[in-house]
Amino acid sequence: xxxxxxxxxxxxxxxxxxxxxAASSTFGSAANIVTTLVIAFFAERSLPHFLAWAFTNxxxxxxxxxxxxxxxxxxxxxxxAPFILFGIYPEAERWRPLLVxxxxxxxxxxxxxxxxxxxxxxxxxxxxxxxxxxxMAGGVAGLTPVPPSAWGGLxxxxxxxxxxxxxxxxxxxxxxxxxxxxxxxxxxxxxxxVEILRGVPVLTLLFIAAVMAPLLxxxxxxxxxxxRALVVFTLVSAAYLSEVLRGGxxxxxxxxxxxxxxxxxxxxxxxxxxxxxxxxxxxxPPLASTIIVVIKNTSLVMVVGLFDLxxxxxxxxxDPAWPMPYAETYLMIxxxxxxVCHGVARYALHQxxxxxxxxx
Amino acid sequence: MVRRRHDFHxxxxxxxxxxxxxxxxxxxxxxTVTGNMALRxxxxxxxxxxxxxxxxxxxxxxxxxxxxxxxxxxxxxLGNTLLLTATIIVASxxxxxxxxxxxxxxxxxxxxxxxxxxxxxxxxPLVIQLLFxxxxxxxxxxxxxxxxxxxxxxxxxxxxLHVTTLGITGxxxxxxxxxxxGLVATATLAWRGRLHQASIVxxxxxxxxxxxxxxxxxxxxxxxxRLGRYNFVGGLTVTPELAAVLLGSVLYASGFAxxxxxxxxxxxxxxxxxAARAMGLNDRQSLRLVIVPQALRIMLPPMTNxxxxxxxxxxxxxxxxxxxxxxxxxxTMNHTGHALECMLVLVLAYLTLAGGISLAMNAxxxxxxxxxx
Numbered sequence: 001x002x003x004x005x006x007x008x009x010x011x012x013x014x015x016x017x018x019x020x021x022a023a024s025s026t027f028g029s030a031a032n033i034v035t036t037l038v039i040a041f042f043a044e045r046s047l048p049h050f051l052a053w054a055f056t057n058x059x060x061x062x063x064x065x066x067x068x069x070x071x072x073x074x075x076x077x078x079x080x081a082p083f084i085l086f087g088i089y090p091e092a093e094r095w096r097p098l099l100v101x102x103x104x105x106x107x108x109x110x111x112x113x114x115x116x117x118x119x120x121x122x123x124x125x126x127x128x129x130x131x132x133x134x135x136m137a138g139g140v141a142g143l144t145p146v147p148p149s150a151w152g153g154l155x156x157x158x159x160x161x162x163x164x165x166x167x168x169x170x171x172x173x174x175x176x177x178x179x180x181x182x183x184x185x186x187x188x189x190x191x192x193x194v195e196i197l198r199g200v201p202v203l204t205l206l207f208i209a210a211v212m213a214p215l216l217x218x219x220x221x222x223x224x225x226x227x228r229a230l231v232v233f234t235l236v237s238a239a240y241l242s243e244v245l246r247g248g249x250x251x252x253x254x255x256x257x258x259x260x261x262x263x264x265x266x267x268x269x270x271x272x273x274x275x276x277x278x279x280x281x282x283x284x285p286p287l288a289s290t291i292i293v294v295i296k297n298t299s300l301v302m303v304v305g306l307f308d309l310x311x312x313x314x315x316x317x318x319d320p321a322w323p324m325p326y327a328e329t330y331l332m333i334x335x336x337x338x339x340v341c342h343g344v345a346r347y348a349l350h351q352x353x354x355x356x357x358x359x360x
Numbered sequence: 361m362v363r364r365r366h367d368f369h370x371x372x373x374x375x376x377x378x379x380x381x382x383x384x385x386x387x388x389x390x391x392t393v394t395g396n397m398a399l400r401x402x403x404x405x406x407x408x409x410x411x412x413x414x415x416x417x418x419x420x421x422x423x424x425x426x427x428x429x430x431x432x433x434x435x436x437x438l439g440n441t442l443l444l445t446a447t448i449i450v451a452s453x454x455x456x457x458x459x460x461x462x463x464x465x466x467x468x469x470x471x472x473x474x475x476x477x478x479x480x481x482x483x484x485p486l487v488i489q490l491l492f493x494x495x496x497x498x499x500x501x502x503x504x505x506x507x508x509x510x511x512x513x514x515x516x517x518x519x520x521l522h523v524t525t526l527g528i529t530g531x532x533x534x535x536x537x538x539x540x541x542g543l544v545a546t547a548t549l550a551w552r553g554r555l556h557q558a559s560i561v562x563x564x565x566x567x568x569x570x571x572x573x574x575x576x577x578x579x580x581x582x583x584x585x586r587l588g589r590y591n592f593v594g595g596l597t598v599t600p601e602l603a604a605v606l607l608g609s610v611l612y613a614s615g616f617a618x619x620x621x622x623x624x625x626x627x628x629x630x631x632x633x634x635a636a637r638a639m640g641l642n643d644r645q646s647l648r649l650v651i652v653p654q655a656l657r658i659m660l661p662p663m664t665n666x667x668x669x670x671x672x673x674x675x676x677x678x679x680x681x682x683x684x685x686x687x688x689x690x691x692t693m694n695h696t697g698h699a700l701e702c703m704l705v706l707v708l709a710y711l712t713l714a715g716g717i718s719l720a721m722n723a724x725x726x727x728x729x730x731x732x733x
Contacts, residue, residue: 032467039469185375189382196707199714201672204686204706211699215396216389292483299485303678310487326495334484334492341483 064321073325077332080316084333087152087307093144097155100132104158112347114354129162148226152307154336156226160298160308164233165291171234172241173276179246190242197239202297205232206304229301237294244286248279281355288348292341299337309333393700400697408698409434415691417683419599430692434705437688444605444674444684445713449667451610456617463622474618481615486676489612494604494680504591513595515585521598522585530578538568551727601682605674613670620666624659625651657728664721668714685709 026036057071067073077084086097107128111121136155139145178190197205209228217223252275260274261267280287302311313329366372397404409431417424417436421443424436462474481489498518502508507515513524528535542565549558572578585595598606628651636646675686683691686706693702 026468035465035467035470039473183371183375183378185379189378196711199668199711200707201675201686201710203675203678204710207686207690207693208703208707211693211703212393215393215699217396218392219396219399296485299487300676302487310485310491314491324495324499326499327492330488330492330495334488337485337488338480338483342479345483 168237171238175242248283437685452613455614459618460621
């Protein structure tokens with residue numbers, strides 16, 4: 001006798017997986033109760049102090065005298081924010097860095113949706129960056145010239161980030177391709193360059209650039225600190241990005257390249273249309289972390305005398321009229337970085353989901 | 361038609377061109393640099409390393425004084441760098457593992473607070489965090505007269521941390537020898553994967569040590585920091601600079617370590633838990649025998665990168681004024697003008713250390729490969 005199933009088996013619900021509801025996860029078991037109590041103990045010891053510092057005793061209006069023996073000196077930030085954000089840029093011309101910051105942030109926001117990834121957007125970026133540099137430097141269209149040594153604050157941070165990523169990406173792609181080249185000499189040179197740039201601390205590289213720049217240039221020629229720092233950051237981002245891209249390129253099956261060639265695409269087209277999009281899709285998480293590293297690295301220019309957010313913050317803290325509200329100042333600068341870096345991380349997660357659905 | 365494997369136009373010519381261009385660039389750089397150095401009357405020789413350094417180093421793990429040579433100053437800086445790197449790596453892992461477990465736990469508060477901490481430290485520059493902690497120590501902590509005492513015997517002041525140390529009274533040499541032998545034996549056995557024997561040896565060491573302690577009539581004498589004329593004396597003192605660097609870097613690195621551990625545990629397929637349970641293992645056993653060995657292999661490559669980052673980030677100690685290799689080399693450069701030599705020493709030192717970390721981690725990777733397969 002055989003058994004032939006005529007009706008389908010009833011579909012069972014999947015076993016419950018996922019998290020307990022809040023209440024049972026905090027008080028469900030003995031271990032959870034202990035954890036809750038430990039966290040509550042620390043919160044009880046620290047939170048009231050923090051809230052009193054920030055709000056109850058915080059100084060929201062008044063002047064320097066009010067901040068003595070008080071809580072958080074928020075009024076200090078209100079007073080010093082323009083200097084922290086724009087540094088030693090001439091006060092009458094502050095609309096220029098403000099414009100540059102808005103343009104860069106606006107362009108970034110505009111580029112985020114998938115449908116805006118077009119040639120026109122790329123062109124707008126090139127124009128936007130060139131225009132930003134011109135607006136900062138002046139000397140054209142009746143703008144007062146401002147040398148890069150007088151630039152400061154947020155525009156320096158943003159420009160260094162955007163420029164080092166924009167210039168570093170093609171360079172990094174070149175290094176990644178060279179490391180996969182069939183020519184051994186190309187492989188060796190690329191590997192050596194990348195490993196040196198990755199093994200030596202950025203701070204050391206910045207010092208080396210400061211020492212080597214006058215020796216490498218013909219006598220009498222000088223190069224701005226901004227340019228020097230930009231060269232270092234570009235090379236470093238290129239090295240970091242090349243490692244990420246190399247990982248992605250290795251993950252694209254050879255057959256993809258061969259079939260694209262069989263379709264009659266040129267080598268450049270094979271790379272740009274077929275291989276690279278797949279490679280980048282594979283390495284979105286490390287790509288985002290690398291971009292965040294590059295953003296955070298810009299805070300190092302402080303040590304070579306460039307005036308970014310962090311050094312501006314350090315300078316305002318030296319004002320003897322105020323009781324050195326370091327926590328408020330660093331908190332504010334940290335929040336700016338956090339907003340940018342966390343934004344990048346979140347956006348990458350989002351893209352991973354969107355692109356992951358399209359790809360296989 | 362059989363094509364030759366290395367035909368001239370596609371194999372030799374591009375490489376000759378590339379090599380020629382690189383050599384020409386290097387030659388042009390060399391010519392400019394030597395010309396500029398001649399103009400500045402700079403010479404290249406490592407002879408200056410024997411000269412007296414004449415600058416002070418605020419603190420070091422190795423004995424140093426300004427009458428020592430530059431070579432010893434470099435060694436002192438290297439010692440400080442190694443101290444920072446090793447301490448930060450160990451402490452950040454010890455802190456990162458519970459953080460990762462908290463982020464994976466079902467406990468809502470633990471998950472949220474660990475998540476907020478990890479996101480916060482990872483998304484802000486280390487420079488700001490170091491400056492912040494330095495500010496906390498030097499501005500917000502009380503002066504030695506009204507030192508903050510979180511636990512009895514530990515004093516927090518704006519001049520640094522003062523911790524009570526325990527000294528052993530009596531002849532402790534046999535005890536030290538026993539403990540060292542026991543520790544080495546345990547570590548060797550654990551490295552070979554003989555965990556059972558390792559635990560027996562470590563237990564035996566403790567028993568023998570305790571017997572020796574009683575037999576030799578040893579005692580403990582605490583060395584409590586006392587308030588002197590200006591500052592605390594006695595006990596162990598951690599300067600504000602070192603404390604800020606360690607605190608800031610350990611918290612920063614622990615955020616990254618936690619993410620690597622979490623990702624490693626998450627990358628082990630959920631089916632492995634089910635399979636382990638089906639074999640009759642309980643939760644602890646499944647974790648120890650099935651999940652952790654596999655997760656460890658996944659974690660090792662990103663951990664290697666993380667350790668190299670810790671090494672490189674130790675240069676940021678400069679912003680709070682802790683003297684490590686990079687800043688000492690920079691001082692030397694400014695004092696002597698031997699820029700090229702100092703740079704060479706720096707690059708070689710960091711490349712060697714980073715390479716050493718990678719080699720050690722690869723050795724560990726091969727070990728774990730043997731365990732898991």
